Amino acid sequence: MNVDINKYSCPLPVMDHDTVQLAHGSGGKLSADLIANFFLPRFGNPLLDRLDDQAVLALPPGRLAFTTDSFVVDPIFFPGGDIGDLAINGTVNDISMCGARPLYLSVAFIIEEGLPFADLHRILLAMEAAADKAGVAVVTGDTKVVNKGSCDKVFINTSGIGLLPDNIQISSTNLQSGDRIILSGSIADHGMAIMTSREGLSFQTRIRSDTAALNSLVDCMLQASTEIHAMRDPTRGGAAASLNEWAKSSQIGIVIDEETIPVHPQVRGACEILGIDPLNVANEGKLLAAVPADSAQSVLEAMQKHPYGKEAVIIGEVVADHKGMVAMNTSLGAARIVDMPLGEQLPRIC
Amino acid sequence: MKYLDEYRTPWIARHILTEINNNVTRPWVIMEVCGGQTHAILKHGIDQLLPNKIELVHGPGCPVCVTPLELLDKAIAIAARPEVTFCSYGDMLRVPGSDHDLFKVKSTGGDLRIIYSPLEAVKIAREHPDRQVVFFAVGFETTAPGNGMTILQAEKEGLHNFSVLSSHVLVPPAIRALLSLPDNRVQGYLAPGHVCTVMGWQDYEAIARRFKVPIVPTGFEPMDILEGILMVVKQLEQGRYEVQNQYRRSVKREGNIPAQEIINTVFEVADRNWRGIGPIPASGLRIRQKFADFDAERKFPVSSIYPREPEICISGQVLQGLKKPKECTAFGKECTPEHPLGATMVSNEGACAAYYKYNMARVGRI
Numbered sequence: 001m002n003v004d005i006n007k008y009s010c011p012l013p014v015m016d017h018d019t020v021q022l023a024h025g026s027g028g029k030l031s032a033d034l035i036a037n038f039f040l041p042r043f044g045n046p047l048l049d050r051l052d053d054q055a056v057l058a059l060p061p062g063r064l065a066f067t068t069d070s071f072v073v074d075p076i077f078f079p080g081g082d083i084g085d086l087a088i089n090g091t092v093n094d095i096s097m098c099g100a101r102p103l104y105l106s107v108a109f110i111i112e113e114g115l116p117f118a119d120l121h122r123i124l125l126a127m128e129a130a131a132d133k134a135g136v137a138v139v140t141g142d143t144k145v146v147n148k149g150s151c152d153k154v155f156i157n158t159s160g161i162g163l164l165p166d167n168i169q170i171s172s173t174n175l176q177s178g179d180r181i182i183l184s185g186s187i188a189d190h191g192m193a194i195m196t197s198r199e200g201l202s203f204q205t206r207i208r209s210d211t212a213a214l215n216s217l218v219d220c221m222l223q224a225s226t227e228i229h230a231m232r233d234p235t236r237g238g239a240a241a242s243l244n245e246w247a248k249s250s251q252i253g254i255v256i257d258e259e260t261i262p263v264h265p266q267v268r269g270a271c272e273i274l275g276i277d278p279l280n281v282a283n284e285g286k287l288l289a290a291v292p293a294d295s296a297q298s299v300l301e302a303m304q305k306h307p308y309g310k311e312a313v314i315i316g317e318v319v320a321d322h323k324g325m326v327a328m329n330t331s332l333g334a335a336r337i338v339d340m341p342l343g344e345q346l347p348r349i350c
Numbered sequence: 351m352k353y354l355d356e357y358r359t360p361w362i363a364r365h366i367l368t369e370i371n372n373n374v375t376r377p378w379v380i381m382e383v384c385g386g387q388t389h390a391i392l393k394h395g396i397d398q399l400l401p402n403k404i405e406l407v408h409g410p411g412c413p414v415c416v417t418p419l420e421l422l423d424k425a426i427a428i429a430a431r432p433e434v435t436f437c438s439y440g441d442m443l444r445v446p447g448s449d450h451d452l453f454k455v456k457s458t459g460g461d462l463r464i465i466y467s468p469l470e471a472v473k474i475a476r477e478h479p480d481r482q483v484v485f486f487a488v489g490f491e492t493t494a495p496g497n498g499m500t501i502l503q504a505e506k507e508g509l510h511n512f513s514v515l516s517s518h519v520l521v522p523p524a525i526r527a528l529l530s531l532p533d534n535r536v537q538g539y540l541a542p543g544h545v546c547t548v549m550g551w552q553d554y555e556a557i558a559r560r561f562k563v564p565i566v567p568t569g570f571e572p573m574d575i576l577e578g579i580l581m582v583v584k585q586l587e588q589g590r591y592e593v594q595n596q597y598r599r600s601v602k603r604e605g606n607i608p609a610q611e612i613i614n615t616v617f618e619v620a621d622r623n624w625r626g627i628g629p630i631p632a633s634g635l636r637i638r639q640k641f642a643d644f645d646a647e648r649k650f651p652v653s654s655i656y657p658r659e660p661e662i663c664i665s666g667q668v669l670q671g672l673k674k675p676k677e678c679t680a681f682g683k684e685c686t687p688e689h690p691l692g693a694t695m696v697s698n699e700g701a702c703a704a705y706y707k708y709n710m711a712r713v714g715r716i
């Protein structure tokens with residue numbers, strides 16, 4: 001997401017050092033300074049401010065969704081966002097994909113000694129903005145500092161819980177023949193933003209990560225229909241991985257149409273040059289949904305009214321044929337398999 | 351950089367397909383030499399759209415696939431040495447050697463780094479003067495200038511802890527060798543666009559004349575490939591055999607002269623073994639004696655390598671365009687991208703991997 005630093009123009013707190021030292025994670029005075037000067041001003045709320053070792057939450061009865069994710073990304077700052085945005089949005093999205101409303105997060109940092117305080121501050125500002133925007137509270141946290149070389153700048157783990165309304169059954173085992181597959185917008189933006197900044201490729205327009213919290217989009221979708229069968233945010237492995245997991249878990253086939261899948265021009269260009277299939281590239285602000293045919297149109301229209309779903313489109317459907325596999329009609333009019341990506345996407349060598 | 355969608359617009363594709371249909375009167379066998387083209391053909395389903403009279407066979411243009419087994423075994427032996435930091439492109443790590451692959455070396459404690467560009471390896475050598483940094487430089491003429499640059503750069507900086515294990519092969523001698531096979535069926539060629547961007551197409555003119563085959567340097571986008579096929583078909587139907595350039599936006603007849611100069615400074619032409627195909631005279635590049643200090647093969651002599659290929663694998667015939675991956679009994683059964691038996695199942699440019707990945711036969715259609 002796009003953080004307007006000026007809006008959150010909190011000055012960098014003054015510390016004795018310019019960079020994080022091992023002692024800042026020792027639990028002593030320097031740790032207390034770090035928490036008081038950096039973390040509390042950003043995430044402060046009555047639950048966190050007590051600085052107990054745990055948050056005590058009063059929750060209404062019903063089902064809870066609980067998830068955790070660790071964020072390691074190089075570079076930590078990239079066009080369109082940074083590791084802080086990812087850490088908040090990623091966990092918010094993981095909770096949202098079952099239809100739950102995310103409420104509370106924990107945040108744990110593992111910081112490499114020597115990380116400039118300015119960088120930490122920038123990450124925390126982004127996390128504050130992302131949490132505000134998603135309407136979630138950070139209620140507990142932890143910080144460790146490790147020796148230089150023991151981690152790469154900063155790793156962040158976030159966990160989160162959300163409330164799941166009773167009438168909702170969303171699961172990757174629920175897809176049924178005839179369901180429409182809806183995609184909320186263009187694919188491959190995040191992965192190619194990272195890859196092009198890493199490879200030092202320059203394009204006329206910079207590719208920006210799509211990192212965004214999707215809980216409000218999911219709200220709109222569930223208002224349109226509670227009959228949604230499955231939802232996924234196609235992060236690592238991209239849309240190809242999510243669709244293949246669905247096909248396997250629900251033992252159905254999926255057919256998608258290449259021509260309907262939005263890929264921004266500069267992203268497509270970068271994929272071509274690096275020899276990478278956009279379907280295999282990570283997204284951080286997109287979702288896929290499988291919706292019964294009779295409610296697909298109303299869900300789609302609800303999505304298109306939301307800022308994160310403007311480009312939403314039906315890209316295919318669930319079939320009884322070729323169970324466990326995903327096929328695609330290519331834009332040239334042929335058909336091919338869309339396979340589960342094998343591992344990390346590597347640029348081609350020739 | 352430019353948006354490449356104009357090279358895949360469906361209506362242009364349909365137009366070229368109609369043209370191909372209108373021109374074909376007899377059956378023709380055409381080989382796309384480069385694995386990148388094979389990949390694009392399967393990925394976009396171009397093979398399904400062509401008239402039945404045109405058969406595409408897939409060529410040896412996959413550098414990972416043709417890297418000889420003994421060199422891979424050597425790489426594995428060098429990478430396992432305690433003083434060595436071994437730098438390689440990701441694809442090479444999964445290619446099966448006689449006993450195991452480079453990944454195994456990594457998981458048993460070898461210092462292996464996956465790199466994305468050749469100069470990264472030089473950087474590692476600069477930053478770790480206490481380590482012997484070896485760069486596994488694999489490729490055709492396309493990657494030779496960049497890989498050659500690493501040696502020039504290391505020499506300039508006096509980085510004597512840097513060396514290159516070089517496995518460079520040349521396309522024209524391979525095309526000659528395939529055309530000289532007694533069971534050759536190929537009547538026209540799509541030459542690899544990237545290779546021709548570096549080397550130009552003069553070398554192909556003699557081949558076209560001698561073997562009376564049309565050769566068309568062709569790009570990698572669906573439109574490029576379809577236009578290349580159309581150019582070959584028109585020549586075949588008219589009885590012409592010329593080198594005709596499809597990849598005009600990138601290839602010039604003389605190629606990229608500064609890039610060729612780097613190649614000539616660092617490398618010399620040598621005989622080379624191709625995995626699956628065998629020895630082809632004057633078909634590879636060897637590091638010149640002048641740069642022996644930077645040649646990992648000379649620096650780390652490895653003895654007693656007895657390469658063994660799995661008997662069931664027919665990748666040699668696949669690479670020569672004699673058989674299709676589907677004709678291999680292990681295809682999709684014992685041999686998958688997760689458990690490859692041959693190199694052609696590993697690399698993205700390998701024909702077996704491309705068939706496994708994209709061809710609808712696996713879901714019971716076609």
Ligand code: SF4
Nearest residue numbers: 663664678685692702
């Ligand atoms: S499918 Fe596997 S075993 Fe068969 S030829 Fe290809 S690489 Fe070799």
